[in-house]
Amino acid sequence: MTKPATRKGIPAPPPGSPGWWESRPERATGPRRGRPPRSFEPIVDAAARLVDEGGTRSFSMRALAERLDTSTATLYRHVNGRDELMVYVLDRLFAEIEQATEGPDPASWQEGARQVALRFHQALAQHPNLLPLLVNQVPVGPHALAVRERTIAMLIRFGFTASLAARAFTALAHYVIGFAAQQLPVEQPAPHDPNAIVDYYRRLDRERYPSINAAADDLSAVPLETEFLEELRFIIDGIDRARRRT
Amino acid sequence: MTKPATRKGIPAPPPGSPGWWESRPERATGPRRGRPPRSFEPIVDAAARLVDEGGTRSFSMRALAERLDTSTATLYRHVNGRDELMVYVLDRLFAEIEQATEGPDPASWQEGARQVALRFHQALAQHPNLLPLLVNQVPVGPHALAVRERTIAMLIRFGFTASLAARAFTALAHYVIGFAAQQLPVEQPAPHDPNAIVDYYRRLDRERYPSINAAADDLSAVPLETEFLEELRFIIDGIDRARRRT
DNA sequence: ACCTGAACACCGTTCAAGT
DNA sequence: ACCTGAACACCGTTCAAGT
Numbered sequence: 001m002t003k004p005a006t007r008k009g010i011p012a013p014p015p016g017s018p019g020w021w022e023s024r025p026e027r028a029t030g031p032r033r034g035r036p037p038r039s040f041e042p043i044v045d046a047a048a049r050l051v052d053e054g055g056t057r058s059f060s061m062r063a064l065a066e067r068l069d070t071s072t073a074t075l076y077r078h079v080n081g082r083d084e085l086m087v088y089v090l091d092r093l094f095a096e097i098e099q100a101t102e103g104p105d106p107a108s109w110q111e112g113a114r115q116v117a118l119r120f121h122q123a124l125a126q127h128p129n130l131l132p133l134l135v136n137q138v139p140v141g142p143h144a145l146a147v148r149e150r151t152i153a154m155l156i157r158f159g160f161t162a163s164l165a166a167r168a169f170t171a172l173a174h175y176v177i178g179f180a181a182q183q184l185p186v187e188q189p190a191p192h193d194p195n196a197i198v199d200y201y202r203r204l205d206r207e208r209y210p211s212i213n214a215a216a217d218d219l220s221a222v223p224l225e226t227e228f229l230e231e232l233r234f235i236i237d238g239i240d241r242a243r244r245r246t
Numbered sequence: 247m248t249k250p251a252t253r254k255g256i257p258a259p260p261p262g263s264p265g266w267w268e269s270r271p272e273r274a275t276g277p278r279r280g281r282p283p284r285s286f287e288p289i290v291d292a293a294a295r296l297v298d299e300g301g302t303r304s305f306s307m308r309a310l311a312e313r314l315d316t317s318t319a320t321l322y323r324h325v326n327g328r329d330e331l332m333v334y335v336l337d338r339l340f341a342e343i344e345q346a347t348e349g350p351d352p353a354s355w356q357e358g359a360r361q362v363a364l365r366f367h368q369a370l371a372q373h374p375n376l377l378p379l380l381v382n383q384v385p386v387g388p389h390a391l392a393v394r395e396r397t398i399a400m401l402i403r404f405g406f407t408a409s410l411a412a413r414a415f416t417a418l419a420h421y422v423i424g425f426a427a428q429q430l431p432v433e434q435p436a437p438h439d440p441n442a443i444v445d446y447y448r449r450l451d452r453e454r455y456p457s458i459n460a461a462a463d464d465l466s467a468v469p470l471e472t473e474f475l476e477e478l479r480f481i482i483d484g485i486d487r488a489r490r491r492t
Numbered sequence: 493a494c495c496t497g498a499a500c501a502c503c504g505t506t507c508a509a510g511t
Numbered sequence: 512a513c514c515t516g517a518a519c520a521c522c523g524t525t526c527a528a529g530t
Contacts, residue, residue, distance in 0.1 A: 061504060071515045073506075082504065135378055136432035140446060145455060152457040166461030170428075171421070171477035178424030182416075186382035200386060209391060211398040215412030231417035237487045238480030307523060317496045319525075328523065 040078055043068065044088045051089055055129040055186070090133040091141025096123045098143050101150035109158035110236050113172060114229075116151050120176045121228055128184040134177050161246055168239045175235055179228055286324055289314065290334045297335055301375040301432070336379040337387025342369045344389050347396035355404035356482050359418060360475075362397050366422045367474055374430040380423050407492055414485045421481055425474055 046067050051059050061082055065072045079085050100119035106112040124131055148169060155165035201209075201216040222230075292313050297305050307328055311318045325331050346365035352358040370377055394415060401411035426432075447455075447462040468476075 060502085062502085072504080073515050073517095074513085076505070077514080132378070132381055135381055135427045136430075138428055145450070145458065149455045149458050152461060156457055156460070162457065162460035163464035165457070166465055167473070167476060168480070170473075171480050174424035174428060174477065175417070175421050175481075176424065177427050178420035178422065181381045181423050181427065182384055182420060184382075204391070209395045211402055211408065211411070212391065212395050214402070214408035215398060218409035219412055227413070227416075230413060231420065234414070234417050234484030234488065235421075235480050236484065238482065238484035241483045241487070242480060306521085308521085318523080319496050319498095320494085322524070323495075 040088075043075065043078055044085065044092070047085050048089045048092045051086075051129055051133075052127055053129075056086070056132045086133050087137065088141065090130060090137065090139055091143050093123050093127060093130050094139060094141060094143035094147050096126075097147050098150075101147055101154070105154060105157060109155055109160070110240065112151070112154050112158075113168065113236055113239070114232065116147070117172045117176055117232055118229070120147075120173070121179065121225075124176070124180040125184055125224075128180070128186050131177075131180050131184060131186050135181075160243060164239075164242060164246060168242075171235055171239070172232075175232065179231065183224060183227075286334075289321065289324055290331065290338070293331050294335045294338045297332075297375055297379075298373055299375075302332070302378045332379050333383065334387065336376060336383065336385055337389050339369050339373055339376050340385060340387060340389035340393050342372075343393050344396075347393055347400070351400060351403060355401055355406070356486065358397070358400050358404075359414065359482055359485070360478065362393070363418045363422055363478055364475070366393075366419070367425065367471075370422070370426040371430060371470075374426070374432045377423075377426050377430060377432050381427075406489060410485075410488060410492060414488075417481055417485070418478075421478065425477065429470060429473075 043064070047059070047064055050064055050067060054063075061072045061075055065075055068075075097116070097119050100115050106115060151169050152162070152165045155168060156162060160168065198216055198219050201212050201219075204212060206213050219227075289310070293305070293310055296310055296313060300309075305328075307318045307321055311321055314321075343362070343365050346361050352361060397415050398408070398411045401414060402408060406414065444462055444465050447458050447465075450458060452459045465473075
């Protein structure tokens with residue numbers, strides 16, 4: 001576990017004793033500006049780091065307060081609660097994806113769609129512990145909206161109707177999220193063996209599960225990103241067929 | 247909240263007082279059989295019902311013990327812990343999906359694939375609170391394996407290679423799970439307005455998000471299952487193109 | 493042999509009381 | 512004005528002690 005070490009054994013000097021105020025960290029050095037020194041953004045920063053390291057499950061307001069050398073009650077003066085905090089932690093993920101939608105148009109819309117989906121997948125693969133935040137939460141933070149807007153606009157420039165473009169974007173997002181949910185090692189600090197599930201399939205009774213067995217050998221040889229791209233091609237090809245129909 | 251009413255105000259008769267043993271519920275009426283009266287299965291049953299009603303987040307071993315009129319310590323004599331319990335609760339979902347894979351072969355593999363995916367989707371729509379159990383858990387319970395085996399076997403009978411059949415099944419599962427994660431109201435006992443997100447999009451600055459706005463009107467008119475089926479067609483059409491290449 | 497009250501080490505959130 | 516210790520009402524899990 002990556003829980004920060006407790007300070008329980010090392011109590012801070014009691015209030016009033018010499019130097020107790022100096023021991024408070026991150027004191028504003030100058031006069032107060034518009035924002036207090038430990039305002040919203042640094043809290044989200046620290047929360048994102050904690051979730052990245054230990055997962056949403058082990059994340060706690062107490063651990064966050066500890067990391068920021070403050071109390072949970074102080075956190076609640078800047079943030080409306082754990083759930084709200086997680087909304088902003090999730091938008092941090094889309095800041096990384098946003099880059100993939102910048103720059104000039106790709107050679108084809110297929111290439112553009114592939115790039116956004118792949119970048120989304122890679123961002124999740126790099127921060128798998130953020131995935132649970134995508135369950136029951138359509139990302140509507142500013143970075144998430146930017147990714148959505150630019151991708152749909154790109155498809156429209158390539159001749160998509162607005163409604164098919166939106167449907168295509170959503171289908172891609174659904175696939176990326178489902179893939180991550182099933183294939184990425186979420187909140188398992190123990191070393192995650194990607195072949196464990198294939199081994200499990202292979203050890204199954206061959207008579208009872210002949211087709212699963214027949215496919216298991218093939219599955220094990222393929223790296224995760226190849227599998228992602230092969231399945232992704234299904235969707236992009238299917239979108240292409242729908243586009244030709246319009 | 248659907249938490250069962252606490253018995254705190256109404257303590258059971260103290261051990262030793264007359265009739266205290268009789269107040270214990272579900273006592274085996276006959277002699278003990280191989281299994282104790284409150285063994286694994288009834289515990290999973292009750293757990294599945296609790297998760298269905300209140301979600302994984304509000305589910306607790308204490309609430310489960312209360313519902314079964316026993317103590318948490320007793321639960322731990324039959325079950326290895328909350329996580330193990332959730333594995334078996336999830337397999338309950340696949341028992342419902344299994345039916346869709348029984349019976350004679352469909353007219354086409356497309357029809358068969360569509361049916362399994364739709365049934366999976368409908369099972370999740372009926373039990374949305376089970377969805378978080380699909381994050382980071384490839385379902386390997388007996389019913390989940392049966393669905394996997396029969397679907398892959400069906401595709402093989404229609405001329406698929408084993409590896410393409412497995413990839414197709416996985417792609418469909420990923421899509422269904424991702425769709426459910428984003429579109430189904432998970433653990434929100436408050437009335438969930440499916441148009442809320444579309445309204446949110448429509449209220450966005452039209453200059454900053456012109457493409458999102460252009461698509462929003464179309465999205466709102468379509469019922470959830472239609473959207474599911476339209477996106478599903480992308481994948482099935484894409485699988486078809488891959489099949490023709492082999 | 494089987495069960496459980498009570499404990500242990502945690503949670504998210506709030507508020508009276510401090511400076 | 513700003514901060515926080517301590518409390519409240521919870522968790523999952525364990526174990527000594529009961530019958």
